Amino acid sequence: MLPAYVDTYYSRTAATSETYPRAVGRIEADVCIIGGGLAGLTAALKLARSGRTIVLLEAQRVAWGASGRNGGFVSAGYATGLAAIERRAGLDQARELFRLSMEGVEIVRSNIDELGIEGAEPVPGIAKALRYDSRGALQVASERQQREFGLSLRYLSRTEVRELFASPKYCEAVLDESAFHFHPLNYGRALAREAARLGAAIHEHSPVVSADLDNARKIVRTKDAEVSAGHVVFATGGYTDDVLPALKRAFLPIATYVVLTERAPDLVQGAIRTRAAILDDRRAGDYYRLVDDGSRILWGGRITTRTTDPRDIATLLRREMVATYPQLTALKVEIAWSGLMSYARHLMPQIGKWKSGVWYCTAFGGHGMNTTAIGGMVIAEGITGESDRYRLFAPFDLAWNGGLFGRAAVQLTYWSYQAADAVREFSSR
Structure with a gap:
């Protein structure tokens, strides 16, 4: 029997219950995709639509990891800001990358519409709210993004913010009306169903144990199967193992709650x-939204470099929720969960070709819903020869994660962000 999904709001409200068999025996394919998260599923669907024979190997269940446990926010951008991207890639390439992030939002939206994914439950609008007075900087920045990229942004003054969010904490906000939030697990499972309908062979509970990647035909092995393919795509995330050591060394597994x-x-x-x-x-801030027809709050936040019992973190997140909205003092938490995201040190997705026929598509932590769609799409385009847009991510390669020092640096940086946010918020009172 396949293992169950982690107990989350999404697993409790999953629209369907289909499963996929373990991989068994010798299998031939054009492309073998390792990882059944949103990036791997997007690539599988695109490649299946193009007529390629696809085998997708998932160690647990489809969208079992961060892809099916996250906040469900779908908006343009990356985990790092446009200025940081410009410094590394140059102005023109940074703008192309940002436009690609906007395309990622539309990929998700169009899949929901074209596949009729009712269980995805998209709801328009994501507001970025500030706990300090930016003295006009937020409005200027939003107007610049409207001019340069055509984003549908609406600036909200302190009065407007407090009409929408009955909290004394917020000073101003920008509402992105082209962004939306949704049910990521139902979305991911729908991508799998459609890819399977088109002929993709999806295998759950089939962790990869080894791979030979040097020859024209790559060999990928699970406990019970051997897959021969012309291309292999590593679309793993925070649960990546060491089948491809270069990938394992290039990301940091970060837990969120x-x-x-x-x-x-x-x-x-x-x-x-x-x-x-x-x-x-806040750089160490929270994200939240109403779910279940507006009767519950799904509240996320906190990061650690090791997985902590979600029940412990739940106390901290509830404390943050009540500090933000004192009128919610009596509101109880029903369930809590965690998940591992993959982050690169440069905070950008790692998308590209490692060697001939071997592709990587990972490190979507902090902004995964649009970037997984981008990654899966451009890698599929690279395999079919439709485009080489994956090269846009070349400045953000498989840089070493720093090992134990890298994890320590991430945790220290997060704590420093919390301290800086607290000082800035206090000074704005």
Whole structure:
């Protein structure tokens, strides 16, 4: 029997329950995809539509990891800012990359529409809210993005913010009306169903144990199967093992945490008076949204470089929620969960070709919903020869993650962000 999904809001509200068999025997394919998260599934669907024979190997269940446990925010951008991308890639390439991130949003939206994924439950709007007065900087920045990229952004003053969010914490916000939030597990499972319908062979509970990648035909092995393919795509995330050591050394597994409150529609909607999702702009901030027809709050935040018991973190997240909305003091947390994301040190996705016929598509931590769509799409285009847009990510390669020192640096940086955010918020009072 296949292992169950981790207990989350999404697994409790999964629209379907289909499973896929273990990989067994000798299998021939054009492309072998390792990893059944949103990047791997997007690539599988694109390649299946192009007529390639696909084998997808997933160690657990489709969208079992961060792809099916996250906040469900779909918006343009990356985990790092445009200025940092410009410094590394140059102005023109940075703008191309940002436009590609916008395309990622539309890939998800069009899949939901074209496949009729009712269980995806998309809700428009994501607001980036500030706990300090930016003295006009936020409005200027949003107007610049509107001019340069055509984003549908609406600046919200302190008065407007407090009409939507009944919290004394927020000073101003920008509402991205072209962004949306949704049910990522139902979305991922729908991509798998469609890829399978088109002939892709999807195998759950089939972890890869070894791979020979030097010859024209690559050999990928699981416990019970041997797959021969012309191309291999590593579309793994925070749970990546050492089958491809270069990939294992290039990312940092970072845990994040989410809680779901009890059902209390009047209390919840009295505090959060919008169906738009809220992204706290603090670098160590929270993200949250209403779910279950506005009767519950899904609240995420906190990061650690090791997995902590979600019940411990739930206490901290609930404390943060009540500090933001004091009127929610009586609101209880029903469940809590965690998941591992993969981050590169440069905070950009790692998307590219490692050697002939071997591709990587990972490190989507912090902004995964649009970037997994981008990654899966451009890698598939590279395999079919349709485009070489994957080369746009060449400045953000498989840089060494720093090992134990890298993990320590991430944790220290996060704590420093928390301290800096607290000082900035205090000084704005």
